[in-house]
Amino acid sequence: MIKFFRKIRQNLLMENKTGKYFKYALGEILLVVIGILLALQINTWNQQRIEDKKEIELLTSLKEEFQYNLTSLDESIKVNNKVNQSCAALTQIIRLNSLEENPDLVDELLINIGAFNSFDAITGVSSEIVNSGKLSILKNGAIREQLGNWLTLIIDCEEDILFRSDNYTMNLMPFLMERFPLANGELTKKLPFDKNNYLKTYKEKSPFRFNLPKEDLMEFENQVWHHKHNHDYVVINELNLKDFILSTITMLEKELEKQ
Template identity: 40%
Template sequence: MIKFFRHIRKSLLEQNKMGKYFKYAIGEIILVVIGILIALQINNWNENRKERTIELSYLKRLTVDLEENKILWKETLNRKKKQLAAAHVFLNFRFSKNQDTVAKILPYFQALGNWKDININQVTFNEMVSSGNLNIISNDSIKIKLLDLDKLYKAILNNQEALKVEHRNLLHEQIMKIINTSNAFVTDPNQKSVLKREFSKEEMSIYFDEFQKDLITLINDKEFINGVVGIPYNAQLQFISFREASDKVNELISLIEKEINSN
């Protein structure tokens, strides 16, 4: 093709047709420029297509993380509701005139005393932030909501860290200090296969009585009951933040799925 253009230019020069030569030369330049522009356009289109492919991959991974967190907030809210219900049972028993019925609060003991960290899945989001790829998200609404959700997550985790310290100091440490858990272990039918001997009914009754005495001592312990009282005080603010996180997650999932389907 280049040889062909050269041949035309040479022929025009030899025929001394300078006017036509210059017109042809200008036309050739215009064709070259148009070719370059087309090439650049194709290159930009390919780059945009590659970037969009990466963006869609991130969006799909974000959806997986958000779906996992959707379950997390539902489970966390349910767990905290059970802990609140257990705290109410313990507080009612604390002010009961008859503390001989301590066995009634045993089913609520685990819900009250157990602690589980909130493990939020932010793997994809954190990867995008650390790699500088957050700006690859072309939908500004999605980007803004991701940042807003991350801010809420950090606030929740900071609050949970403070509550974890309170739970450990007031509840867990007092339980470990006052309760002789081996007495409960003996009376737990689920642990029967672990122990290598049989216990008589009289022995079982003695162990259970000792456990009940410890439990009454625990319930009337100032530090422990302060920890129990703190659960209802903190619950409502926790419930609000958990529900807000759940709503934001659902909203983001819907927005991201719409963006993916628009491709």
């Protein structure tokens, strides 16, 4: 092709057709420019297609990750709601001073209030996007901001989880261990993550009886209340996280529909 154009230029010069030569040369330059522009445009289209494909992959992976977290969070909320219910039931028994009348129920409730759960979010995809420079691939600014807020929310919730656990271990448990045969809780203990019933529990009740003087009732109520109070923060955090996850999944689904 290049030889063909060169031959035309040579013939025009030999025939002393300078005007036509310059016109032809100008046309040839325009063709070259147009060719370059087309090549650049095609390259841009290809690059955009690759980025669009990457974006769809990221959005799909994010949706799957948030859906997994939603399922895990729902399980945690269910377990932690039972803790609150057990705290309320135990408080009622304390106020009625009817511990001796309901020993089996008290044993069960003492186990229940310690069976709290901690939601551990999976953040592999979202963390990689934020920390590896892939955030710019996502065109939706609201989704980019949502991912940053998501990682921050999880960190903020961890403080309340640790505070609840520390208070239960350092305050409530020492109080209970001095006054109640906690081993009785083994008869009714269930672990939510024991899907295949691997847990082996005691078959007989403890030979010891609880020893709670009447003057300790108020402290007992306060201990249970303090545990519930710390637990409430975790529960509210989880419910807020659920709202956040649901809104994020909706945003991701809408963005995927545009693709």
